[in-house]
Amino acid sequence: MSIVKFPIKGEAVARKRLSPEASRLAALEAARDILVEAGPQAVTLKAVAARIGRTHANLLHHFGSASGLQRELAAYHAESICIDIGEQIHRFRGGDIGPRDLVDMIFDHFDKAGAGALAAWMLLSGNEDALNPVVEAIHRLVDEVGEGGHEDGNLHKLTMELVLLALGDSLLGGPLSMSLGLDRGAGRDIAAERLAQSFAAWQALQNQ
Template sequence: MSIAARRLSPDESRARALAAARELLIEAGPGAVTLKAVAGRIGRTHANLLHHFGSAAGLQRALAETMAETITASIGAAVVKARSGQGSARDVVDLTFDAFDKEGAGALASWMILSGNEDALDPILEAIHRLVDELGATGEADIPQLTLQLVMAALGDALLGRAMASALGLPRETARRMAAETLARARGLPVG
C-alpha cells in the first residue's frame, strides 16, 4: 500500500525545496545542489522542481536570494545592537564570516562565478546593497568601504583561511580577530 505525498501549496513546496537545497549546500557543497538531489530529499519529482524554479540555475539563484535576505537581516540586527552598545564588532564579524563559511555562502558564490552563473549573484549583491543603504542612512560615509573589506575578508577566509592560517602558523581565528579590530577602530565599537 502506497502512501500518497501530502499536497503542498506552491509556497510550501518552494520553501521546502529551498530548505533542502540549503541543507545540501552545507552538507556537501554547491555541486550537490541539483534539482534531482533536492527533489529526492523532499520526496518530490524533478518536474515539480522544474515547475517552481525553471532550472538548476533558477534553484541556485532562489537559494542565493533566500540566504542573502536572512543573512543580511541578522547582520543588520547585529550592527544595530553593536551601535547601541549591546554588541560588539566581533559579533558582526562572526555572523559575516559564518555566513560565508559555515552557511556555505562563500562556496555558493564562488561556484556560481566559476560555473558562469554570475547572474545568480545579483540577489546577494542587491541584499548587501540594501543593507548598506539602511546602515548608511545615519550619514556614515565609510559603510560601503567597511562592508567591502568585511565581505572580501569573510569570502577569502571561507575559501582559503584554514589552509593559509595553517601555512603561516597562525591560529585559525586570526582573520576574524583582525577584521573585528579593524571594524571596532573604524566605528568606535568594542572589539568583543
C-alpha cells in the same frame, strides 16, 4: 496477519499538497540544508526533489533549471543572512555585543552556512548573474543600517571590506593561515580590529 506500515518521519509532511509558494519555500530550505551538509555541488534538482518528496519535474516547474535553483537559493540565502546581520548590527551599536561577536556571525554565514562556497561555485560554473541578488541584498542592508542612507560611503567601504574578508576566509583562510604560521582566527581578528576602529570613528562623529 496484516502488517501495519507506519509512515517514515516527515513523509506525511513531504507528500502533503502544498501551495506553489510553500512548495518553492520548502525546496529552498532543503537546498540550503544540502548546501551546508554536502557543499554547493550537491545542490541539484534531483537531490532537492528527493529531500522534500517531490519530483524532478516539479522542481523544474518552479526553478527552470539547476542554475535557476542556485540563483534563487543565493537570493534566499542572502536575504536571510542580511536580516540576521542587520539585527546584529543594531545590537552591536547598542553595546549588546562586541566587534568580534559581529564578525564571527558574519564569517560563520560565509563559512559554516556555505555562502562563500556557493558564491565561488556559481562563479566557477559561469552562473555569475546569480550573484546579483546577493549584491543587491547587501546594498539594501547597508542603506538600511547606515545613518546617511545611500550617501554613507564609509559604511559602504567597511561593508565591502568585511564581506571580502569573510568570503576570502571561507575559501582560503584555513590553508593560508597555516602556511603563514598564523592562528586560524587571524582573518577574524583583522576584521574585528577594523570594525572596532570604524565604529570608534563613527561614535566620534556622533558626539560632535
